[in-house]
Amino acid sequence: MDTIQTPSVETLMTKAVVDLAKDDRFLAHLPTESSRIEGQGHYRLAKIFYDKADFEKAEEHFLMALARTELPQDAFAIFKIYGFLIRIYSESLNEKEAMKYIQLSSELLDQTVAALPSLNAEYFYNAAVVNTYKGEFQEAHKNFNQAYRKAQTENEPELMAKSLYAMATNAYQMKNFQDTITHLNQLNELLNILKKGYLKGSMHLLWGNALRELGDYSSSLPQYDLAMKLLHSKRCWNMHNYVLLNKGISLKKMGEFSKALMLFGLAQNSLDDEYFKRLEQLIMMEVEDVNDSSVDLYLDRHNRVIHEKSLGVIDFKHRFVLLEILFLLAQTPGTYYNKEDLAKMIWKDEYNPLIHDKLIYTSISRLRKLIEPKGIKRQYILRGKDGYTFNPRVNARFHKENEVVKQKNIANIEISSPV
Numbered sequence: 001m002d003t004i005q006t007p008s009v010e011t012l013m014t015k016a017v018v019d020l021a022k023d024d025r026f027l028a029h030l031p032t033e034s035s036r037i038e039g040q041g042h043y044r045l046a047k048i049f050y051d052k053a054d055f056e057k058a059e060e061h062f063l064m065a066l067a068r069t070e071l072p073q074d075a076f077a078i079f080k081i082y083g084f085l086i087r088i089y090s091e092s093l094n095e096k097e098a099m100k101y102i103q104l105s106s107e108l109l110d111q112t113v114a115a116l117p118s119l120n121a122e123y124f125y126n127a128a129v130v131n132t133y134k135g136e137f138q139e140a141h142k143n144f145n146q147a148y149r150k151a152q153t154e155n156e157p158e159l160m161a162k163s164l165y166a167m168a169t170n171a172y173q174m175k176n177f178q179d180t181i182t183h184l185n186q187l188n189e190l191l192n193i194l195k196k197g198y199l200k201g202s203m204h205l206l207w208g209n210a211l212r213e214l215g216d217y218s219s220s221l222p223q224y225d226l227a228m229k230l231l232h233s234k235r236c237w238n239m240h241n242y243v244l245l246n247k248g249i250s251l252k253k254m255g256e257f258s259k260a261l262m263l264f265g266l267a268q269n270s271l272d273d274e275y276f277k278r279l280e281q282l283i284m285m286e287v288e289d290v291n292d293s294s295v296d297l298y299l300d301r302h303n304r305v306i307h308e309k310s311l312g313v314i315d316f317k318h319r320f321v322l323l324e325i326l327f328l329l330a331q332t333p334g335t336y337y338n339k340e341d342l343a344k345m346i347w348k349d350e351y352n353p354l355i356h357d358k359l360i361y362t363s364i365s366r367l368r369k370l371i372e373p374k375g376i377k378r379q380y381i382l383r384g385k386d387g388y389t390f391n392p393r394v395n396a397r398f399h400k401e402n403e404v405v406k407q408k409n410i411a412n413i414e415i416s417s418p419v
Helices: 009-022 034-051 055-066 075-091 095-115 121-133 137-153 157-173 177-194 197-213 217-233 240-253 257-269 277-290 320-330 339-346 353-371
Strands: 297-300 305-308 312-315 381-384 387-390 396-398
Touching: 034 055, 034 075, 055 075, 075 095, 075 121, 075 277, 095 121, 121 137, 121 157, 137 157, 157 177, 157 197, 177 197, 197 217, 197 240, 217 240, 240 257, 240 277, 257 277, 297 320, 305 353, 320 339, 320 353, 320 387, 339 353, 339 387, 353 381
Parallel strands: 297 396
Antiparallel strands: 297 305, 305 312, 381 387
């Protein structure tokens, strides 16, 4: 008996696109040139693969679509294809290819100015995107605002939505997190009408990140859950692991290390590490930061929180002096600091016993009450004849700022950014 061959998903999708291209109703809305019709088919297929996180096939079909475009009539379609390719190359840390298409985007912007009778909303949107690629965030901010205003005038609600999301992302890049949330609130109202699932999923992911940066970790978690729900309903898998990563980071900052590690593990195990190299590095940084169960005290100076293995999370946001004392001692365990040292290094004063004796005693006492579990012998801050020291037998870990994030991202964009 002959074996029945089941067609692959790619074969079925390709056939669907080809059939669509043959449909008279579809052809009525497309140019008559056959190569450009094929380009439309490749673009649609590339978008499907992009959404399902198959970047290898997405790249292949985007390049085939690009080869079938023509200037000036396809300028904005070319911008979109460049945008997808830049995101793919940025994620795979292929800086050479990413920079090539960033340069092409910039050149295309100059060509578009000459071809357009007037500068419309889509032009300003793409100009802002090119500014973002170059790290020119202030100029991007102006152009995204202009795109939004023109989209309102031109009655382009989808472009209004993309511009609002871009403005929110731009504010996030410039660390204006309250502005990010203001723009996202506006976008949320608009998306209740438009019903754009992918963009709404991206919105909730960014919303969660902004809340986390503002220190509202518990409020960020429902945003990540909404992002995951919306993206799954649209069968969009390319952001799946980014949602897991960012939710895990919020849980880590809440001191929920075991839950955070579980999410980091889920993200890591379902990763295509050939094309998601940036994400792989981000996950590894977080795992290395928290996965040692023997840590007694976890110190996060950036967010001003401490996690003690028995007491949980201790908030130091309004205890700046105590935090400085703790970090001074913990950074050099076994080294003693006397009153003169503490007066100079913490209060920036010359030691005066009338001023500093009681101040130092009170501060150390308050610090101990915060971090030392009750009912057991003091184990963190010890006093000897030479002053105060941090117990060298304690396993303390310092939060590492994410080195990958600190570096300039290739193109300054995220996979979640709409094109």
